Each structure stands twice: as structure tokens, then as C-alpha cells.
Amino acid sequence: MRRRISAYGLTFSLPLLIWQLLFFVFPLVFLIALSFWTVRNFRMQPDFDTVNWTTMYGRAIFWQAYGTTLALATAAAALTSVLAFPCAYAIAFKLPNGARRWAIMLMVIPFFTSYLVRIYSWQVFLSDAGIINVMLGWIGLGPYGLLNTMGATLLGYVTLALPLVVLLQLFSLIFLDRTLIEAAHNMRCGRLRTVFAVVIPSARVGLVIAALFAFILSFGDFVSPIYLGGGDPTTLSILITDTTKSGQQWPRAAVIALTMIVTLMVVAFLSVRFAYRGRK
């Protein structure tokens, strides 16, 4: 169906349009141009040279970082979704209306505190002389190296994404048609089986979008891999900062950034397509 753009609609969307142009489209175009510039004597100069692309794509560290980032973000999206679902399910179906409002309120509270602060507080828990190791020491265990591990990085990602994922899942579950659940029970589908046979397929769009947000947040995150993961293994976000610091290589950092943007776009496109598969 073709729709004509009305002047009325345009007036209201204009500020957003200008914002997107100024702060997304123009920088993106600039980033693309920048990736073809060259650096001589620590100074950037406009150019059209593919050397940055060939250099970055020729480095093993780039592909290692790419693989690590992709794997960690995927793991974070899966882990966060699995952890969030029982919570969102319980809030949506088991709580009375009043308690549900409070639960939603509690889910918003983490956003009051800066993410950086929350990650620092994890350091207090996880370090060798931190709270967890001290408590384990009381019963004669440890100390374990909890900080500067991939597990700690994942923990950071989950900290970042969990409240948002719970909220997104919650909203798709609240609006689920409850007669579908009754109908499933009515056809001899037990409680747990109904969750997998009816609830998850019905809420699929919301669940996939929630996981996608967890992926996007984790994929580009710099704080967790550096402060909880100790920068090892290197993620793409860490690689970008390293590249800019070593010899003013902003054009090569642009190559990494553009690769990340394209990856996110592909993942987002595939996820949305999967979410809406079979829907008209």
C-alpha cells in the first residue's frame, strides 16, 4: 500500500530527521571517508587509499578480536535471555496487578546508577581480595581468580542488558492473549509444555527483539571487557582504542567501527526477519 507523506506528519518528524542526519548519517559518511585516509608522520591526510582495509583485514588479531566479540555478545544475548525469561514470566503471569507495577518499578531502578559504577562495584566483589573470595576464605576455599576472566566480562554484559531484556520480554508477555494458554491446557498441554509450545512462540517477536538488544549492547561495550575482563582476550571495542592510541591510526579504527556497524545491521536484519517469519 502506498502512502503519501503529509506535511503534518513531516512537521512532527522533522526534528528527529534533522537529528538523525546531523548525528548519524553525516558522521557515518565521514567515517566511511575517513577509512580511506592515510597517516603520514602521525598526521592524517585526506586520501583515497584502501591500505587501511587491507592492513586491518590482513591482521590475525583483528579476526581474533572479531570472533571473540561475536562469541561473547552471542553468549551474553543467550544467557541474558535465559536468565530474564523466568523472571519476566513470573512478573507477567504470577503476580497480582499491584505487585506487577512494583516489579516493573524495581526493574527500572538499575538505570538510576551509571553502568560504569555498577561495573566498578563488581570489581569489589570479584577481585582476589574482594568480597566473594574473602567469604569463600572463611570456609577454607580459594582465593579464585574471578576478575579479569571472560566469565567476568559476561557478567558485566548481563549486568548491562538484564533489566532492559526483562522489561522487553515482560511487555511482550503481558500482551499475550491468555485464552491461548487456556486453550493449550484445554488440549492436554501441561504447564511447562505450554510455555514452550504456546507462550514462547506467541511472544517470539518480543523475545527476539530483547535478545537483539542484549547482543547490540554487549557487542559494542567497552567497559566490561576492559574493567572485568582485563582487556584479554581483546574485543573490537578495545582494539579501536588501542588503534587510535598507537600512531594516530584513526582511519584504521574507522575500518573496525564500520565492520562492527555492518555486522550489527546484518544481525539486526536477520533477527527481525526470524522474529516475523511466517507472519503476514
Place this chain on the structure above:
Amino acid sequence: MTQAPLVSFEGVAKRFGSYIAVQKMDLKIWQGEFLAIMGSSGCGKTTTLRMLAGLEAPSEGVIRLAGKPINDLPSWARDTPMVWQSLALFPFLSVIENVEFALKMRGVGRAERRRRAEQWLDRMQIGEFADRDISQLSGGQRQRVALARSLVVEPQILLLDEPLSALDAALKVRMQSVLKTLQRETGITFVYVTHSQSEAFSMADRVVIMSRGKIEQIGTPQDIYRAPRTRFVADFLGASNIFSGKVARDPQGRTVIATDSGQFALPGNVGVSGQPASLTVLDTRMQIHDQPPGGARNSVAARMVGEEFVGATATIYFETEAGQELRVQKSHEDLAGLPLSIGQPFHLSWAMEDGHLVQE
């Protein structure tokens, strides 16, 4: 009907907090009958059905299915398939997958359940839509999918919660005959909840009329229509003229009802003298006369106040001296020869047997 009932409600009540949805109810449903539960919204008809399906737990009493108490049986352990008002078809499954669902849950093998689902889709004349999405079907087609989905397990009983209310009038009538035929052919007990008198009376073998959580009357459509047992039923059906008054004895010792519009004789020795009661007379059973009728018929003088023509019949409205409104339905042939005009005085009469005493 000498065998045991398929379903029995024994003193079943349902409360939601302080709200009483269903008051202590006793009801027997027989194998193979088409039972309609009818009433206006909030009368407890849907709650009754949902208790039978295990979607609500009774606060009191026992529900038995085939003799066994099922109160503690969760809904997924009962064989009481239901058709919802919203149909509750799964939008993420195709038509045939929807029909196969219940069989899959019972562990029926892939080939067998496909075969049985196809059989039911064909029977419901929607075989060609098997692989479509639910969203691609029309309202009537979805209705048929919902029926196939519930009937594919060949249950003893099928529960229907206002399944036709979303359809347009023509389709509704067609689906009514589909349902009736289906019920007769399969012999499955249908329990059909509706607020529509025409649906209930055209399909059901027996009708249960509920009001405010209570059963007002149970009977065949003809019995209820001819002789409503309570004032509520008579009002609800809207087919009868209702006189309010008190039970009394006339000088000959016969039971009469004394109303503002006069005294009318009742058949038999019914009611207790002095008790308030109402008399109902079907609007089709009243005669119109331009002279006072003689004989044993009850009669009342009334002035014509209006008329309404619907197809082959006409409804003429009257008012008595005492302000009582009355209505008479007649064919156009019956009315020929009467000087019908607004304000004209007439006499209305009915045979004693056509009057029914109802409780206030």
C-alpha cells in the same frame, strides 16, 4: 433417559472474592444432548462452563464427569475440549497444525495425526486451507478450524462459549445448522453458552436459563417458551404478556389471579391464595374481538395504541384501562375484517389453558 448423567453439578457454587458468580447449582447433562445455557452477561453461564473445563475451580460442591468427581483434576487432565468466543486459534501454527495440536499432546504419531486432522478438515469443508496461516482465513473458516481442532480427539463432550457471536447474521444462521447437524451426526454432548435466544432455541434440545448466578428454568425450548416458570424468564424471552397480581378464589371456588385489569381464571388448583404472582399469556395465543366474547374465555378490554408489521405477521399493541400494556401477534389473514385503528376499543381473550402462573 434412565442412564447416569454424563455431567452433574452437585451444589456447585463459585465466588470471586465477595462476588457470587454462581449460586449453589444442581444440573445434570445427559449423554448426547445439545444443552444451551442462556442468560444475559454476568449471569454466571460462562463461569459454569469454565468450571466444567477446569479453568475455574468451584468454591463449593462437586462436578462429576461420567460419574467421577473432577474438581481436583487440572484442566489439562480433563477431556472437555472447548471452543472459545475468540476461538483461541494459535496464530503461529498453520491450519492443520492447529488441528493436530491436541493429538500431538496425546502422543499420537505424526502420520496418524495428519490423517485424522485432514479427515476433520475435509469434514468441515476446509481441507483446501490446510497449509494456510490462520490470518488468511475468513471468520466462518476460522470457526470451522476451531471446531475441527476440538472435535479431532473425538471427545464425549464439547463446550462452546458464544462461538458465533463474532459472525454476521447470515453466517450465524448457516453455522447454527452446521453445529446442529454435527451434533446429531457425532452424538457428542454439546454444552453451548449464549446470550442469544434464537441460537439457544433453534439448536438446543434443552435450555438452561440463568440469572444472577442462579438457574431460573431448565426445559425444552417449547416448554420454556410456552410456560415460563418465573417472571424473569417471561420477561427475558419477551414473547408473553405479563399480568401482575395476587392469587385468589372466585365465588365458584376456582383459582384466579386478581390484577389491576381484572380477575382471570387459571387452569387447575395452583398457587396459594393471597400470594403475589404473575400470569403470562403468549402474544400469539390472544384473540382480538370488536365485541365482548362470551363463554369461558378470559377477556380484558383494551384500546389499540400501535401496530408493527414484520413480514407475514403483525404485532398490535394495546393498553387496558389500568395502564397495562399488551401485545398480540397475528397473521394478516386473522386481522382482516377488524376495524384496526389507533384509539379503537377492543376485547382481548385467551383460553384458560393458555395462561400460566409464574412466581414473582
